[in-house]
Amino acid sequence: MDYQFLALTIATAIGISTAILVAATGELLVEKVGVYNIALEGVMLVGALTGFIAGQTTGSWVLGLIAGGVAGCAFAMVFGLITVVLRTDMIVVGVALILVALGTTQTIGSSYVAVEAVTKIPNADIPVLSSLPFIGTALFQQTWVTYIAMALPFVVAFILFRTRHGLNMRAIGENPNAADTAGISVIGWRLFYVAVGGVLAGVGGAYITLGIVDSWAGNVTAGQGWIAFAIVFFAGWQPLWILVGAYFFGALSVLGDVGQVMGWGVPSEAFTVLPYVGTVAVMMLRAWKQKSKGAVSWPAALGLPFYRG
Amino acid sequence: MKESLIDAVAVLPPTPKRSFSPWRIERRPDPERISLYRISAVLLGLAVSLVVAPFFTSTPPAEFYGAIWSGTFGSPLGMSNVLTIATPLILAGLAASIPYRLGLWNVGIDGQMLMGAWTATAVAFAMPQAPGFLMIPTMMIAGMIGGALWIIIPTFARLVLGVSEVITTFLLNFVAVGWVAYWCTGPWYPKSSAGGVRAEPIPIQGEIGKMDIQGIVVTWGILISIALPFVFWAAFRFTRWGYEVTMIGDNHRAGRYGGMNVRRLLVTSMLMGGLLAGFGGTIYMMGTSGQLSTSLTNNTGFNGLVIAVLAGSNELAVLALAFIYSLLLAGGGSLGIVGVDSDLVFAIIGITLIFGSFGEAYARLRLVRTKSAGARSDSKVKEAPWTINSSH
Numbered sequence: 001m002d003y004q005f006l007a008l009t010i011a012t013a014i015g016i017s018t019a020i021l022v023a024a025t026g027e028l029l030v031e032k033v034g035v036y037n038i039a040l041e042g043v044m045l046v047g048a049l050t051g052f053i054a055g056q057t058t059g060s061w062v063l064g065l066i067a068g069g070v071a072g073c074a075f076a077m078v079f080g081l082i083t084v085v086l087r088t089d090m091i092v093v094g095v096a097l098i099l100v101a102l103g104t105t106q107t108i109g110s111s112y113v114a115v116e117a118v119t120k121i122p123n124a125d126i127p128v129l130s131s132l133p134f135i136g137t138a139l140f141q142q143t144w145v146t147y148i149a150m151a152l153p154f155v156v157a158f159i160l161f162r163t164r165h166g167l168n169m170r171a172i173g174e175n176p177n178a179a180d181t182a183g184i185s186v187i188g189w190r191l192f193y194v195a196v197g198g199v200l201a202g203v204g205g206a207y208i209t210l211g212i213v214d215s216w217a218g219n220v221t222a223g224q225g226w227i228a229f230a231i232v233f234f235a236g237w238q239p240l241w242i243l244v245g246a247y248f249f250g251a252l253s254v255l256g257d258v259g260q261v262m263g264w265g266v267p268s269e270a271f272t273v274l275p276y277v278g279t280v281a282v283m284m285l286r287a288w289k290q291k292s293k294g295a296v297s298w299p300a301a302l303g304l305p306f307y308r309g
Numbered sequence: 310m311k312e313s314l315i316d317a318v319a320v321l322p323p324t325p326k327r328s329f330s331p332w333r334i335e336r337r338p339d340p341e342r343i344s345l346y347r348i349s350a351v352l353l354g355l356a357v358s359l360v361v362a363p364f365f366t367s368t369p370p371a372e373f374y375g376a377i378w379s380g381t382f383g384s385p386l387g388m389s390n391v392l393t394i395a396t397p398l399i400l401a402g403l404a405a406s407i408p409y410r411l412g413l414w415n416v417g418i419d420g421q422m423l424m425g426a427w428t429a430t431a432v433a434f435a436m437p438q439a440p441g442f443l444m445i446p447t448m449m450i451a452g453m454i455g456g457a458l459w460i461i462i463p464t465f466a467r468l469v470l471g472v473s474e475v476i477t478t479f480l481l482n483f484v485a486v487g488w489v490a491y492w493c494t495g496p497w498y499p500k501s502s503a504g505g506v507r508a509e510p511i512p513i514q515g516e517i518g519k520m521d522i523q524g525i526v527v528t529w530g531i532l533i534s535i536a537l538p539f540v541f542w543a544a545f546r547f548t549r550w551g552y553e554v555t556m557i558g559d560n561h562r563a564g565r566y567g568g569m570n571v572r573r574l575l576v577t578s579m580l581m582g583g584l585l586a587g588f589g590g591t592i593y594m595m596g597t598s599g600q601l602s603t604s605l606t607n608n609t610g611f612n613g614l615v616i617a618v619l620a621g622s623n624e625l626a627v628l629a630l631a632f633i634y635s636l637l638l639a640g641g642g643s644l645g646i647v648g649v650d651s652d653l654v655f656a657i658i659g660i661t662l663i664f665g666s667f668g669e670a671y672a673r674l675r676l677v678r679t680k681s682a683g684a685r686s687d688s689k690v691k692e693a694p695w696t697i698n699s700s701h
Contacts (some may be wrong), residue, residue: 101539
């Protein structure tokens with residue numbers, strides 16, 4: 001494998017990981033306040049279709065991404081209102097909303113299938129860095145969204161661990177009753193972050209249709225929402241590990257294709273399965289290591305409805 | 310939830326704070342007939358979404374409903390479809406329902422079904438010359454074992470390491486799909502491919518026979534599927550295992566004081582879930598598809614999970630809901646004839662489920678005025694010494 005090919009492979013891996021990275025970062029924020037949005041795949045799907053339609057109608061990928069974010073936010077809020085406010089089960093509502101998203105996007109999007117995108121997120125080469133020999137091709141010839149996505153986990157890490165706002169978020173996820181006593185509106189914050197997670201997942205979905213595949217097809221997300229969901233667990237709720245996980249999983253899916261071309265003799269399914277096997281293995285390893293300490297890595301109130309008192 | 314000193318802070322009289330709304334949602338102290346509210350809401354949701362659905366399509370309502378009717382009760386073919394869909398769906402519902410009694414989530418039914426079907430296929434290919442009366446039972450047992458094996462790791466992770474079974478069972482679905490895809494595209498690549506990721510069909514004598522009741526053609530697998538909910542319904546009432554599971558499902562601690570081995574019951578109910586799922590996948594593969602494929606389950610597992618939650622620890626309700634669900638899926642499938650995307654039925658099911666959540670929330674919660682002075686803090690301060698360690 002020559003260097004140019006390797007650089008291009010890395011560039012592709014980073015490019016296609018963007019949607020997963022953005023969605024996973026959003027899901028991390030949601031889980032930090034104690035909610036897990038299992039409907040992530042559905043939210044991405046809604047964002048993907050809305051973003052594509054907006055892009056086709058307005059001819060602007062910026063508006064497409066914004067529309068994807070807004071639609072994702074609205075759809076996630078349905079999840080938030082039912083689970084956070086009405087305290088119903090997140091798994092059932094999540095499955096229900098995925099079904100709703102699958103059904104409605106297939107029905108509404110049927111006239112957009114196999115239509116070529118009129119607008120596409122362009123690559124933005126960074127002036128000096130992109131002309132560097134190997135690193136330039138691999139890292140600095142991406143879209144703006146990709147650069148922002150790379151920075152996102154750092155921003156989230158700063159907010160979570162260096163600000164009072166982040167402290168409040170973690171308090172809500174670890175011990176909502178204590179946070180409530182301190183005067184934080186648990187329900188309000190949870191709803192807000194479900195909405196933020198929805199925006200990010202919606203943008204991630206729109207990135208798939210406007211930046212990666214440049215078209216709409218039924219179930220275009222093809223499990224990327226699930227991968228994003230798994231990455232949060234893989235990362236042990238640490239923002240910077242989200243970055244590692246997203247690029248690692250992105251690289252695996254590219255390696256599957258590369259392996260086929262190069263004739264490595266490794267079945268491509270091995271690469272598609274690795275993210276999930278890896279996540280389960282990492283979760284078990286981490287739990288095993290932490291068992292003696294009596295600590296858990298997930299937010300202690302994750303998935304539990306909040307009742308005062 | 311972690312219990313710590315900081316929890317004690319929560320029972321101090323709350324500091325005065327501004328409230329955005331004069332209303333607050335709280336739990337009903339004695340929620341009653343939750344299942345009744347839930348099921349009524351589901352039926353209401355079904356009615357509403359079926360009435361609204363045609364307006365989202367360009368098909369006239371009469372044709373829309375006509376297609377659904379002829380795809381279900383209206384024709385022998387429709388009824389055959391309904392029963393064919395119901396066969397694995399009932400088993401998937403049970404596979405979720407039994408662990409759910411103990412508060413465990415089996416979100417990996419699709420994977421267990423696939424692995425069950427894979428194991429059964431492997432057995433069939435290992436003894437291609439065996440006669441049917443030998444091959445069929447062997448495949449069924451192999452399928453059950455395959456499904457049960459696929460749930461062992463999540464069970465172990467949950468009971469020994471404390472890793473949530475929700476995420477591990479769920480992620481293993483994708484691993485099962487990858488595994489099956491590998492065998493379908495590699496070692497078991499079919500001699501005559503007809504599209505999709507499918508394996509070579511199983512030997513003909515390994516297929517389950519079909520019955521023909523006045524034009525309704527269905528495998529006799531449906532008889533097993535219909536019988537099993539009754540078997541488990543009886544088991545939960547008349548056997549020691551069933552009694553202990555029911556008891557512990559209501560209250561873990563009471564069961565442990567009563568001398569029950571909670572851990573053993575958790576393991577057996579999880580394995581039972583995997584076993585039933587594996588059997589469901591196998592019976593569908595042996596009766597209907599005749600070959601292993603990645604799309605074998607077609608989300609039957611998720612649908613089964615949903616049915617189990619709606620049915621709320623009642624095996625006969627699982628049976629009834631699985632039948633209603635099959636009517637919807639079969640009816641939705643027939644919408645393609647009148648030019649409606651058959652995936653619309655997923656939206657109908659999803660909206661129905663959301664109605665069910667509303668029904669459940671209505672049964673469990675109530676709105677309380679917060680502005681009436683003291684109602685909140687008084688009761689809390691009085692109850693403080695007893696509520697200090699309660700975790701919700």
